[in-house]
Amino acid sequence: MMSPHLLVTGGAGFIGSNFVHHVLAHTDARVTVLDKLTYASSAASLDGLPEGRVRLVEGDVADAALVEELVAPLTGEGDAIVHYAAESHNDNSLADPSPFLHTNFTGTFTLLEAARRHGTRYHHISTDEVYGDLALDDPERFTETTAYNPSSPYSATKAGSDLLVRAWVRSFGVQATLSNCSNNYGPRQHVEKFIPRQITNLIDGIRPRLYGMGENVRDWIHADDHSSAVLTILEKGRIGETYLIGADGEKSNKEVVELILQQMGREADDFDHVTDRPGHDLRYAIDSTKLRTELGWTPSYPDFEAGLAATVDWYRGNEAWWRGQKAATEAKYAKAGQ
Numbered sequence: 001m002m003s004p005h006l007l008v009t010g011g012a013g014f015i016g017s018n019f020v021h022h023v024l025a026h027t028d029a030r031v032t033v034l035d036k037l038t039y040a041s042s043a044a045s046l047d048g049l050p051e052g053r054v055r056l057v058e059g060d061v062a063d064a065a066l067v068e069e070l071v072a073p074l075t076g077e078g079d080a081i082v083h084y085a086a087e088s089h090n091d092n093s094l095a096d097p098s099p100f101l102h103t104n105f106t107g108t109f110t111l112l113e114a115a116r117r118h119g120t121r122y123h124h125i126s127t128d129e130v131y132g133d134l135a136l137d138d139p140e141r142f143t144e145t146t147a148y149n150p151s152s153p154y155s156a157t158k159a160g161s162d163l164l165v166r167a168w169v170r171s172f173g174v175q176a177t178l179s180n181c182s183n184n185y186g187p188r189q190h191v192e193k194f195i196p197r198q199i200t201n202l203i204d205g206i207r208p209r210l211y212g213m214g215e216n217v218r219d220w221i222h223a224d225d226h227s228s229a230v231l232t233i234l235e236k237g238r239i240g241e242t243y244l245i246g247a248d249g250e251k252s253n254k255e256v257v258e259l260i261l262q263q264m265g266r267e268a269d270d271f272d273h274v275t276d277r278p279g280h281d282l283r284y285a286i287d288s289t290k291l292r293t294e295l296g297w298t299p300s301y302p303d304f305e306a307g308l309a310a311t312v313d314w315y316r317g318n319e320a321w322w323r324g325q326k327a328a329t330e331a332k333y334a335k336a337g338q
């Protein structure tokens with residue numbers, strides 16, 4: 001029997017590349033990565049993978065002819081599309097929403113149409129941001145039945161793409177599953193994102209930047225745990241179902257900055273408050289009971305502080321990976337007073 005063949009979109013980005021590493025280490029699947037190689041990508045994130053089992057195709061998920069060419073051969077047992085590609089940064093979506101509509105919405109539509117034509121198994125990667133935000137003292141967390149209520153252009157386009165998937169399952173019988181995950185951290189995350197920005201700022205002697213008062217809460221999960229959850233859903237998930245992925249990692253932004261400062265040998269109050277993000281979601285929190293009880297998944301990084309320390313070490317040891325993106329990223333933030 002041929003080994004399964006996965007088409008991983010966005011596989012040169014932070015979480016997609018983590019998934020490619022995970023799949024190659026834990027299965028015998030072959031992987032084709034479809035990635036536009038935008039500013040957020042790094043082909044170097046795919047370095048060191050076994051020759052002959054992974055192929056990188058540079059292209060756009062909204063390019064119907066290219067998508068057709070890549071999806072048509074996925075006819076074997078276990079073959080699937082795993083759709084990570086997206087414009088992923090909220091701050092960018094506030095500056096210019098247009099690429100978010102193109103990639104997140106039209107790109108998903110293009111992949112779904114190909115999956116429909118060929119009967120291809122499809123897994124859709126999404127975010128907890130589609131549910132909007134929670135009050136700090138809300139005892140409830142997000143579940144699979146929480147109503148959609150996105151706040152930013154980014155989360156609105158992700159919500160729209162999720163709804164397309166649900167409609168294509170119901171109306172056309174597309175063999176799809178969905179997952180909505182909380183905030184990821186770990187190696188190879190772009191320096192525009194919160195944790196790598198603060199770590200690399202400190203390496204450069206710049207004080208960390210907290211939006212507003214820093215009270216906003218994010219529910220952190222290591223990217224490796226996100227990947228193991230997605231593989232579990234691909235292997236055991238029920239078609240048409242949504243699974244929430246989270247590792248009980250709620251922390252305020254201020255707590256995270258204080259931890260990074262401590263781990264990097266600085267005073268815990270050595271940070272600055274800067275202009276808040278417009279429409280800034282207050283709190284995200286995931287209840288992942290369904291994934292754990294139905295599919296038997298558990299996270300391997302229950303200790304956020306240990307995972308964060310390993311992430312700090314990774315950025316210290318891999319400056320060549322991020323240095324090229326740092327100045328332009330900070331110049332963009334400086335314009336926004338952040």
Ligand code: NAD
Nearest residue numbers: 010012013014015036037038040041060061085086088184
């Ligand atoms: P990222 O920005 O690091 O990577 C996105 C990748 O998609 C890049 O390699 C980019 O080149 C590629 N891409 C962008 N537009 C494309 C297009 N039109 N065609 C083909 N490729 C294109 O993002 P990430 O943080 O790795 O997020 C990956 C997925 O996970 C996204 O769908 C995001 O919504 C979801 N997600 C992210 C988080 C998080 O904390 N980062 C949490 C939950 C869900």
Ligand code: TDX
Nearest residue numbers: 088089090127129183192193194197209210211216253
């Ligand atoms: O310099 C900063 N200071 C700061 O206080 C930056 C860059 C961010 N923040 C805050 C904003 C958020 O409350 O930190 C928190 C995390 O910010 P981001 O890293 O931009 O992530 P977030 O907006 O929460 O979205 C992330 O998680 C969900 C991903 O970027 C999304 O792709 C994913 O869907």
